Amino acid sequence: MPQTTLAVTLLAHTPDALSLIYAAFRQCYHPGYVADMWPRLLSGDIPGDRQAEFVSRILASGHESPIEHVSFTFAVAGVSRALSHQLVRHRIASYSQQSQRYVDAASFDYVLPPAVAAIPEAKARFEAAMEQAGAAYAELQEILGRHGRAGKANEDARFVLPNACETKVVVTMNCRSLLHFFELRCCTRAQWEIRAMALAMLGLCREALPVIFGGAGARCERLGYCPEDERFTCGRYPRRFENPQIPA
Amino acid sequence: MPQTTLAVTLLAHTPDALSLIYAAFRQCYHPGYVADMWPRLLSGDIPGDRQAEFVSRILASGHESPIEHVSFTFAVAGVSRALSHQLVRHRIASYSQQSQRYVDAASFDYVLPPAVAAIPEAKARFEAAMEQAGAAYAELQEILGRHGRAGKANEDARFVLPNACETKVVVTMNCRSLLHFFELRCCTRAQWEIRAMALAMLGLCREALPVIFGGAGARCERLGYCPEDERFTCGRYPRRFENPQIPA
Amino acid sequence: MPQTTLAVTLLAHTPDALSLIYAAFRQCYHPGYVADMWPRLLSGDIPGDRQAEFVSRILASGHESPIEHVSFTFAVAGVSRALSHQLVRHRIASYSQQSQRYVDAASFDYVLPPAVAAIPEAKARFEAAMEQAGAAYAELQEILGRHGRAGKANEDARFVLPNACETKVVVTMNCRSLLHFFELRCCTRAQWEIRAMALAMLGLCREALPVIFGGAGARCERLGYCPEDERFTCGRYPRRFENPQIPA
Amino acid sequence: MPQTTLAVTLLAHTPDALSLIYAAFRQCYHPGYVADMWPRLLSGDIPGDRQAEFVSRILASGHESPIEHVSFTFAVAGVSRALSHQLVRHRIASYSQQSQRYVDAASFDYVLPPAVAAIPEAKARFEAAMEQAGAAYAELQEILGRHGRAGKANEDARFVLPNACETKVVVTMNCRSLLHFFELRCCTRAQWEIRAMALAMLGLCREALPVIFGGAGARCERLGYCPEDERFTCGRYPRRFENPQIPA
Numbered sequence: 004m005p006q007t008t009l010a011v012t013l014l015a016h017t018p019d020a021l022s023l024i025y026a027a028f029r030q031c032y033h034p035g036y037v038a039d040m041w042p043r044l045l046s047g048d049i050p051g052d053r054q055a056e057f058v059s060r061i062l063a064s065g066h067e068s069p070i071e072h073v074s075f076t077f078a079v080a081g082v083s084r085a086l087s088h089q090l091v092r093h094r095i096a097s098y099s100q101q102s103q104r105y106v107d108a109a110s111f112d113y114v115l116p117p118a119v120a121a122i123p124e125a126k127a128r129f130e131a132a133m134e135q136a137g138a139a140y141a142e143l144q145e146i147l148g149r150h151g152r153a154g155k156a157n158e159d160a161r162f163v164l165p166n167a168c169e170t171k172v173v174v175t176m177n178c179r180s181l182l183h184f185f186e187l188r189c190c191t192r193a194q195w196e197i198r199a200m201a202l203a204m205l206g207l208c209r210e211a212l213p214v215i216f217g218g219a220g221a222r223c224e225r226l227g228y229c230p231e232d233e234r235f236t237c238g239r240y241p242r243r244f245e246n247p248q249i250p251a
Numbered sequence: 252m253p254q255t256t257l258a259v260t261l262l263a264h265t266p267d268a269l270s271l272i273y274a275a276f277r278q279c280y281h282p283g284y285v286a287d288m289w290p291r292l293l294s295g296d297i298p299g300d301r302q303a304e305f306v307s308r309i310l311a312s313g314h315e316s317p318i319e320h321v322s323f324t325f326a327v328a329g330v331s332r333a334l335s336h337q338l339v340r341h342r343i344a345s346y347s348q349q350s351q352r353y354v355d356a357a358s359f360d361y362v363l364p365p366a367v368a369a370i371p372e373a374k375a376r377f378e379a380a381m382e383q384a385g386a387a388y389a390e391l392q393e394i395l396g397r398h399g400r401a402g403k404a405n406e407d408a409r410f411v412l413p414n415a416c417e418t419k420v421v422v423t424m425n426c427r428s429l430l431h432f433f434e435l436r437c438c439t440r441a442q443w444e445i446r447a448m449a450l451a452m453l454g455l456c457r458e459a460l461p462v463i464f465g466g467a468g469a470r471c472e473r474l475g476y477c478p479e480d481e482r483f484t485c486g487r488y489p490r491r492f493e494n495p496q497i498p499a
Numbered sequence: 500m501p502q503t504t505l506a507v508t509l510l511a512h513t514p515d516a517l518s519l520i521y522a523a524f525r526q527c528y529h530p531g532y533v534a535d536m537w538p539r540l541l542s543g544d545i546p547g548d549r550q551a552e553f554v555s556r557i558l559a560s561g562h563e564s565p566i567e568h569v570s571f572t573f574a575v576a577g578v579s580r581a582l583s584h585q586l587v588r589h590r591i592a593s594y595s596q597q598s599q600r601y602v603d604a605a606s607f608d609y610v611l612p613p614a615v616a617a618i619p620e621a622k623a624r625f626e627a628a629m630e631q632a633g634a635a636y637a638e639l640q641e642i643l644g645r646h647g648r649a650g651k652a653n654e655d656a657r658f659v660l661p662n663a664c665e666t667k668v669v670v671t672m673n674c675r676s677l678l679h680f681f682e683l684r685c686c687t688r689a690q691w692e693i694r695a696m697a698l699a700m701l702g703l704c705r706e707a708l709p710v711i712f713g714g715a716g717a718r719c720e721r722l723g724y725c726p727e728d729e730r731f732t733c734g735r736y737p738r739r740f741e742n743p744q745i746p747a
Numbered sequence: 748m749p750q751t752t753l754a755v756t757l758l759a760h761t762p763d764a765l766s767l768i769y770a771a772f773r774q775c776y777h778p779g780y781v782a783d784m785w786p787r788l789l790s791g792d793i794p795g796d797r798q799a800e801f802v803s804r805i806l807a808s809g810h811e812s813p814i815e816h817v818s819f820t821f822a823v824a825g826v827s828r829a830l831s832h833q834l835v836r837h838r839i840a841s842y843s844q845q846s847q848r849y850v851d852a853a854s855f856d857y858v859l860p861p862a863v864a865a866i867p868e869a870k871a872r873f874e875a876a877m878e879q880a881g882a883a884y885a886e887l888q889e890i891l892g893r894h895g896r897a898g899k900a901n902e903d904a905r906f907v908l909p910n911a912c913e914t915k916v917v918v919t920m921n922c923r924s925l926l927h928f929f930e931l932r933c934c935t936r937a938q939w940e941i942r943a944m945a946l947a948m949l950g951l952c953r954e955a956l957p958v959i960f961g962g963a964g965a966r967c968e969r970l971g972y973c974p975e976d977e978r979f980t981c982g983r984y985p986r987r988f989e990n991p992q993i994p995a
Binding site (some may be wrong): 579580581583584587588590592594599600602609610611612614615618620621624625627628629630632635638639642643648651654655657658659660661662663690 | 760827828829831835836838839842847848857858859860862863866869871872875876877879880883886887891892894896899902903905906907908909910911938968
Binding site (some may be wrong): 258260262263264265266267271274275276278279280281282284285286289316317319320322324326328335345346347348349350353355419420421423425 | 506508510511512513514515519522523524526527528529530532533534537564565567568570572574576594595596597598601602603604668669671673705
């Protein structure tokens, strides 16, 4: 029953990403065929900073669809099933997640919330709960197996596994979907665990494609104000209705 | 910690569903404007069985998109978080799910797998595990609250809640997405719990719109053979490669 | 070759729409099962204005997904293929469009742009072009038919049909997708024809479900500023970077 | 008014595509973290043919979602607006299309259907129609410009442009969406032009990723029978109901 920690690895992304986005934007307004321009984009004959400047300007005006042509694929581990249940609610994305029906969880790893870890009494109670869940799982596997349910034992025994149980998932999102994901999940209102994962993903995206992700983050970064109501705002940006300059 | 059972309620579906699908199909091939024909569809001037016959015939040839115009909305309760995690993987759908971050789970209900319920020893072990998880949740809430984390106590304490924990969800899918959902989840290979929910949904759909759902079900029903490999087939239909008449 | 005009008819929408959205929002935060509350929502035991107030407040904080449970289906006619080509770019929607492969266009109707209609010289030139296209289509049909291509004559002859050619389409979108559609297409920057259609749809939505659509419209209505750059802004709202109170 | 011909260029695809799909499939059933295995997939330590064999077997059993992690981006030119209107109906895809609102079409290229090209009389009639449409467009531009509508002249003049008018588009689809696209558009029932484009795309996909696309094509290839009704079948495969061995 060991504790685990977040791991986010960028497995792959669409190559020549900036040039591809530039080409896609250009095709909308250009009379020629961007495939003819493509070698000049890759060779630097049309310089990268000119490509970047063009993309930034069009993007700022709200024309977002061309960034969909570029996707990022991450492998994620050390996250809880509580996290993955939230993650897969993002529908413009592809997921391949470790199955609790097929993978034995007899010695599962678990995620310990930092707020629990910070309080020795809470940490001890949490760890005891993990031990209890692990024991219940193993005993149910054994009982079900003894009664001829071996093939389906994992499937039914997993009902006693906790949300804290580690899962692993391969996730692909295009840049537009990623920006939306970051808007929601980099917000301080997001749950701490998915926020940590989103920030790790954002860091990798920024490194790979700064033109798109340099200014990405929570919704307030783009809107210029906090859209949450007063119970939930973190105070980093003014709320919409607090600022008389922002029309209601 | 009481045990709960599946509840599926059809809250709403697009009205005049057969006529709407008929109108949508007709608009593809008809020179006129289907809004002009619409009152005659509702009045029965164009009889329902003629509408049904037309829809069935076109649908059989693989032209499926017009059935997307009709959606069904279900409220579901008495299902586990193991189920809901699978459910929300269906992306052409809308979900509103009870939040474990905001709703107190101190006296959560749980789903007991039938194979566990059938073995007294397993049932007792399972129930003990539910009690243990409930106690751990309550104690963590209390400890976190005592340490000034009251506002976030549910969010962190829920990490010890089991997959068996009941959830409730409102789900909307259009007919095309429902057919696909039934293909996968009415199959005997599907997990027993989501299969029971899918069969309950299918029953309600059949009653409301038999033209579309009368013949719906697992993939084999539509394909005429089982696409699974030999380890997983249930034997109800021949596997593709067992039948020499079905080209590989 | 007669001129045609826009027709937008609301064929159907999800019934009890406000209550369904209220129920979906409530299920997220409520310990009970909304199916138990459902009869009281329909009977008015929980008054409509209380439902509306709750929905408005949650929606304002940016929690939009529950409005997806409600869909609207429109029949549209008197629109050009230029419009429909833009329309079907909205991907979270369902379309059933009149086929130029299967429907004879020998005496097609056409859409006349208002700016052309306002200039007699332009109008005459436009109408002559429609006559020429109609004649070319009919002659090609005849030639292809004479050469044994009767079955495919429409399919190939239609290559000479103009963008102005009328099409008819049945379109379904859920409320969230509609709000996004209105944001883009009710903007003065949108093409005049799709903007007229969007405004007609918005009028029908407002009447049916004012809680959701009362304040809907172009992006500036929600953002409080115009996101377009200086070449494209209509001046109705300040541009983002003109207003020093709105952080860049 | 020159005639144009189809051009399809593969601009980019997700790198290490087979390994990425393998890793995603494996993560579903594997207790470890695929990021740890990733270097061994790229180095050939886990050989490519073993990866291919595993992917083929799982895919054959109907588990398709892991192939979504890999996307292909094509630039397409020499296609008509009739084609692009069909293309963009495929919703699980991203498009950046040349705009007729912003790009001047005064000397547009056009697509000539082969059946028209094969009949000299039809070809001459078609070419005359193109000349007429081009002249009408140019004259309307001029009239509208003279009446102070220069900024919007293209937008309104384009209503006289024919379906045959060339367009250019950058399109991205993931492998699962591509397989579905090929099922519909490689069928002999598809319109000749989009079928030619689909076959060109399929050729490029096969070369880049034979494991996934080696057996791809029209629906009959996968089903083992033709799902179309008797009016539309091409005869290459038996129709479902003609073969008594295929259960209805």
